[in-house]
Amino acid sequence: MKVEQIAIFLENKSGRMAEITATLAQNGINIRAMSLADTADFGILRLIVNDTDKARKVLKDSGFTVGTTQVLVAEVSDKPGGLAHVLQIIKEGNLNIEYMYAFTQKSGGTGLIIFRFDELDRAIELLAKEHIRLLSGDEVYAI
Amino acid sequence: MIYNEEYETMPRQALEALQLKRLQKQIARVYATVPYYAGKMDEAGVTPADIKTLADIQKLPFTTKEDLRKNYPFGLFTVPMEEVVRIHASSGTTGQPTVVGYTKKDIKMWAELMARSLNAAGAHAKDTIHNAYGYGLFTGGLGAHYGAEELGATVVPISGGNSKRQIMLMKDFKSTVLLCTPSYALNLAETMVDMGVDPKDLALKVGVFGAEPWSENMREEIQAKLGIKAIDIYGLSEIIGPGVAVECIEEQKGLHIMEDHFLAEIVDPDTFAPLALGEKGELVFTTLTKEAFPVIRYRTKDFSRIITTPCSCGRSFYKMEKVTGRSDDMMIIRGVNVFPSQIEHVLMSIEGVEPHYLIIVDRKGNLDTLEVQVEVSEAIFSDEIKQLENLTKRIQTEIKDLLGVSCKATLVEPKTIQRSEGKAQRVIDKRKI
Ligand SMILES: [Zn+2]
Secondary structure, eight states: OOEEEEEEESOOOHHHHHHHHHHHHHHHHHEEEEEEEESSSSSEEEESSSSSHHHHHHHHHHHHEEEEEEEEEEEEESSSSSHHHHHHHHTTTTOOOEEEEEEOSSSSSSSEEEEESHHHHHHHHHHHHOOOOOOHHHHHTTT | TTTOOOHHOOHHHHHHHHHHHHHHHHHHHHHOOOOOOHHHHHHHTTGGOOSSSSGGGGGOOOOOOHHHHHHHTTTOOOOGGGGGEEEEEEEOSSSSOEEEEEEHHHHHHHHHHHHHHHHHHTOOOOOOEEOSSSOSSSHHHHHHHHHHHTTTTOOOOOOOOOOOHHHHHHHTTTTEEEEHHHHHHHHHHHHHHTTTOOOOGGOOOOOEEEESSHHHHHHHHHHHHSSEEEEEEEETTTTTEEEEEEEEETTTTSSEOOOOTTEEEEEETTTOOOOOOOOOOOEEEEEESSSSSSSSEEEEEEEEEOOOOOTOOOSSSSSEEOOOOOOOOEEEEEEEEEEEEHHHHHHSSSSOOOOEEEEEEEEETEEEEEEEEEOOOOTTTOSEEEEEHHHHHHHHHHHHHHOOOEEEEEEEOOOOSSOOOOOOOEEETTTTT
């Protein structure tokens, strides 16, 4: 149920995002989901791609600092209250969300939310118990 | 390993008697041959005959870089040019370069001091010495070269630059000793990682690093990354070049001063009053045997102290504490004296922080600002903003605790800070630009 995410350190200077996406494209890597978190001084780009190992390698070779983390991808119904329901479960389970971001599938009536928890295994257990579907890595990479 | 047992282990009393004899001879010769020195001594009301004890050196006037510049290029030479066989000069980033000269005998003496130094660092005749100090007007390259030959070792006179080729040759030649600046040693370590070369595939066992101040934490970093012992060597062209003092591999704690050829003093950096043995201040050297270009009480602007505790290596020479700052490198930030090496010390004490950093000093309005740029390595990178912000806060707090100056720590992408091929540029002071 754990999905690999890569994170890339970015100084806030123009053109770096374009370099990353170009590097990935040249190597035939598809981006499945992305989110950019930034401060006044730097940013962290988080990506889920179809080939984590290769993406990590080509970005490192291009001189970027790259890290890998495991996240959970939960399916929520694409209706009002869908996300609220999941967040309520997390709150009641006293789980701490480090960060989250969303992406929608091309088809189907569900949205996908990516969660980064410190207590990954407990989160999996809790969400499964509440019948929240978590996508496997293979499912996400193949979207 | 002691290259010249007779002198390097000479009992203190005999050594000091030798120093006095040589000092008296040197002062008399300088007084007779260099009008500039003679004029300064006359002005101070002192004659060579007044030097009756080693402590009498305190009667003599100091020599500074300014005196050297005033006499550019050859005004302080004591011998006619036909006896001078070599010239070296400082880079002269601020004003005129300082020029120094050597007779045949000076070169021979310097070679012996470098051979002693390499031997103290554990190098022998059977070693292959990779000399990456710059060859040219800078004393590092040729100074180390002659010493390594004097020792009977095999010298690879590679000079600086082209790190990949350096690594390839060190590997192919099975070089055992590396000579370069400490910052270049780190550059080489990093290049090895990029090339996929494991330092264990090299035959290196020891490095003799000098020409710039470096911290104890930097030593640990180099030793860990290259898997060698890192030895500090001290020297400056005005005195002779590298080989004025060196650490012994037995203790790696304090640098034995070649006291049979140089007389060291420590003075108060503000009042220039002599300080007692063991107190910290500015290092002052007098050359005792140099022919072409002797200096009398030369103020080095390097801060250190003299260590008199006997050393387990058996040398009787006193040691000087590792120089971690030069007054030339000192920054005054909001009235506080700050040395780059202090900031380096803080950075290197934080797990995962790479030894590549840049200090930027600026002035906004009437307030000095201090920024420290640190590269984000994988070891310190996190996908969470909070973690990276904690890191910058930690750097800021530790620098503030140590120096009493607030700073801003900025994270930058890997390899964006320029790598050194000689002396590292650690500071950009925009206030001076
Ligand atoms: Zn010793």
